[in-house]
Amino acid sequence: MFLVTDDIKSVRAVVNPDISKIRNIGIMAHIDAGKTTTTERILYYSGYTRALGDVDDGDTVTDFMAQERERGITIQSAAVTFDWKSHRINLIDTPGHVDFTLEVERALRVLDGAVAVVDASAGVEAQTLTVWRQAEKHHVPRVCFLNKMDKPTADLNFSIESIRQKLKASPVVLQIPVGSSKNFTGVVDLLTNQKLIWKLRSADDDGRVFESKALSQSDDPELLQAAGEARTALIEQVADLDDEFAELLLTSYSDNFDAVPSIKLQAAVRRLTLARKGVPVLCGSSLRNKGVQPLLDAITAYLPAPNERHHDLVRWYKDDLCALAFKVLHDKHRGPLVFLRIYSGTLKAQTAVHNLNRSNTERMSRLLVPFADQHVEIPSISAGNIALAVGLKQTVTGDTIVSSKASAAAAARRAQDENQTGKSCGEHANIILSGVEVPDPVFFCTIEPPTMSKQADLETALDCLQREDPSLKVKVDPDSGQTILCGMGELHIEIIHDRIRREYGVETYLGPLQVAYRETILHEASTKETLDRTVGERRHIVTVELTVRPTDGSSCDSAFTEELQTQLSAEIKEAVQNGVHSSYLQGPLLGYPVQGVSTLIQSLTTETGTSPAMVSACVSRCMSKALKLAGAQVLEPVMSLEVTVDEGLLSFVLGDLAQRRGMVREIQSRHDSKVLLATVPLAEMMGYSTTLRTLTSGNATFSLELDTYEAMNPQDQNSLLKKMSGLL
Numbered sequence: 001m002f003l004v005t006d007d008i009k010s011v012r013a014v015v016n017p018d019i020s021k022i023r024n025i026g027i028m029a030h031i032d033a034g035k036t037t038t039t040e041r042i043l044y045y046s047g048y049t050r051a052l053g054d055v056d057d058g059d060t061v062t063d064f065m066a067q068e069r070e071r072g073i074t075i076q077s078a079a080v081t082f083d084w085k086s087h088r089i090n091l092i093d094t095p096g097h098v099d100f101t102l103e104v105e106r107a108l109r110v111l112d113g114a115v116a117v118v119d120a121s122a123g124v125e126a127q128t129l130t131v132w133r134q135a136e137k138h139h140v141p142r143v144c145f146l147n148k149m150d151k152p153t154a155d156l157n158f159s160i161e162s163i164r165q166k167l168k169a170s171p172v173v174l175q176i177p178v179g180s181s182k183n184f185t186g187v188v189d190l191l192t193n194q195k196l197i198w199k200l201r202s203a204d205d206d207g208r209v210f211e212s213k214a215l216s217q218s219d220d221p222e223l224l225q226a227a228g229e230a231r232t233a234l235i236e237q238v239a240d241l242d243d244e245f246a247e248l249l250l251t252s253y254s255d256n257f258d259a260v261p262s263i264k265l266q267a268a269v270r271r272l273t274l275a276r277k278g279v280p281v282l283c284g285s286s287l288r289n290k291g292v293q294p295l296l297d298a299i300t301a302y303l304p305a306p307n308e309r310h311h312d313l314v315r316w317y318k319d320d321l322c323a324l325a326f327k328v329l330h331d332k333h334r335g336p337l338v339f340l341r342i343y344s345g346t347l348k349a350q351t352a353v354h355n356l357n358r359s360n361t362e363r364m365s366r367l368l369v370p371f372a373d374q375h376v377e378i379p380s381i382s383a384g385n386i387a388l389a390v391g392l393k394q395t396v397t398g399d400t401i402v403s404s405k406a407s408a409a410a411a412a413r414r415a416q417d418e419n420q421t422g423k424s425c426g427e428h429a430n431i432i433l434s435g436v437e438v439p440d441p442v443f444f445c446t447i448e449p450p451t452m453s454k455q456a457d458l459e460t461a462l463d464c465l466q467r468e469d470p471s472l473k474v475k476v477d478p479d480s481g482q483t484i485l486c487g488m489g490e491l492h493i494e495i496i497h498d499r500i501r502r503e504y505g506v507e508t509y510l511g512p513l514q515v516a517y518r519e520t521i522l523h524e525a526s527t528k529e530t531l532d533r534t535v536g537e538r539r540h541i542v543t544v545e546l547t548v549r550p551t552d553g554s555s556c557d558s559a560f561t562e563e564l565q566t567q568l569s570a571e572i573k574e575a576v577q578n579g580v581h582s583s584y585l586q587g588p589l590l591g592y593p594v595q596g597v598s599t600l601i602q603s604l605t606t607e608t609g610t611s612p613a614m615v616s617a618c619v620s621r622c623m624s625k626a627l628k629l630a631g632a633q634v635l636e637p638v639m640s641l642e643v644t645v646d647e648g649l650l651s652f653v654l655g656d657l658a659q660r661r662g663m664v665r666e667i668q669s670r671h672d673s674k675v676l677l678a679t680v681p682l683a684e685m686m687g688y689s690t691t692l693r694t695l696t697s698g699n700a701t702f703s704l705e706l707d708t709y710e711a712m713n714p715q716d717q718n719s720l721l722k723k724m725s726g727l728l
């Protein structure tokens, strides 16, 4: 019998564990794949929680925010620290909903490894694919956990094939299931040939105790054969992917591959996981409390320690402090709590730290480690760890924290020496941990307090929320003076609205949700503009001639002819660029940002005494004229949509989609379900979750993600222009 011992508690006393024993990991998954349930089990078996939470009862630790409980989805990344078999694990919960991919991306920056939880009855789904790609971008090694093996439709081979096909990864299968459906009782560990069986005695058996026995001839012959074949396949695959292991096999075990010690096999699997040549695959059922402890073992065995990852710029800091603020939470009593990942050096409580992004120095009061029962206060914390800092009032999610201005300057010097570019690093560009690229919001709406007396409270709430969540943008409409909330999706805005009410006690009214369109041009056009204005005693005369032309990308640029480049003063060039830039910000049709335009300034003449502001104004007017002449065109965000629905209900979903200007790309079969892949304009997707729920009585799931911006056809564009000008 194998029993999880309580050796965990003793490690918890170690405030700064050896760096090789630390694992900073995240769990990523498609909605409903079982991320929350798996996290809960992990926390329970590690001794973090004393009772098993259940997402279906709305009782979990990581989904700690009230609205997450109500909606049953995970929004905020909460980092928790626990110990497992002499290892320190910092677990960062990453959200599964597509509106919150930014949270996922942010969490991925601070992770050293990740667990992808896949529903074994569905295989790899859309959101997993998105998060997988993000993890690939950040070179994060992963292991896969095929969850829900207790479901009648669970299918190991299908899921493994989907990892190969959709994720383009090499699945390294380390376990095979014992039994299926209701009779799924455990797994065979192919490395050790051990059978791990959970003989749950009652419905509320927590699965803490399980049996671990070597496979023997008395076992079911089918299982024996399957395990034998799977182990041989594993050994061959590992030899293919890892030269060191291949050499070992050929030199020492050429007569009998099977005799290779499991420890050697494990070391090779670790090497190929870290090199991202393969992905270890485990299976289990979190809900039925089976297979989670081996997953924890795999996290410590295969995923890297912080010192096994290469964070490029960190070497410039040597032993000086360099940390990234990856999350800010507002605690009513303690004020802002900043989650920090320490990359180098040591962070000490009661000291001042320097924020590179904000160029300010702040004093930190206390340092905490987010253990379960309490946040444990610590005097200092070293590289590789995650900690919570109290007292940093100015720090925003994504900021780089160092010990002082001087240490940043020293790091910049080292970076400069190394680059040998001779260019100044005064802007700190090379020594700032790259923040998260915040995508432009696709939705916006106005937000108003019930009375003007609440406006200040609303502003405070929005300030705090923006520090926590950089994907939330707040603007003031220059014409109406109204506050505008811009977000990543309907749910995002709804949650912000909810949080303002619950956490800050301000009831607000939201205006109708609007789509963030873009504008571009269809062809090249040139034009000329003259501004002649007398202000007071001074006469300002400017004449500008410019050409705009469409480009492929989504960015805009501007340039001067070679002659102008040398002729014009820096001040005038800046004024011209300001004028061009302001026209890019507000397109000529509906005032939306312009993309895919390149501008060339052909000529510019000014009379002496003309102010730069007048130059900007003239360029801006000329731009407006040119963009209109060039066939200004509205671009609308088009989303890629994936709907999984029972076969019998597909026709309702398709019928509805046709009315939303949707284009079906593909319909795949998955057991009794159909997976519909389509593209559809965002403007047609308002309230889709409610409609889909009604159409399918809740038997469908969907994910929606920005695909591209597409030109509207003339008819749709005309009706939009009429609607926006109030004519329709």
Ligand SMILES: Nc1nc2c(ncn2[C@@H]2O[C@H](COP(=O)(O)OP(=O)(O)OP(=O)(O)O)[C@@H](O)[C@H]2O)c(=O)[nH]1
Residues within 6 Å of the ligand: 029, 030, 031, 032, 033, 034, 035, 036, 037, 038, 055, 056, 072, 073, 074, 095, 096, 097, 147, 148, 149, 150, 151, 284, 285, 286, 287, 288
């Ligand atoms: N049959 C079965 N159901 C499971 C298993 N694990 C989770 N579930 C169920 O699947 C549903 C989704 O589980 P969650 O843990 O909330 O999934 P999630 O990925 O965290 O979902 P989001 O927070 O919405 O992203 C719940 O109804 C769970 O009870 C499992 O191993 N077997």
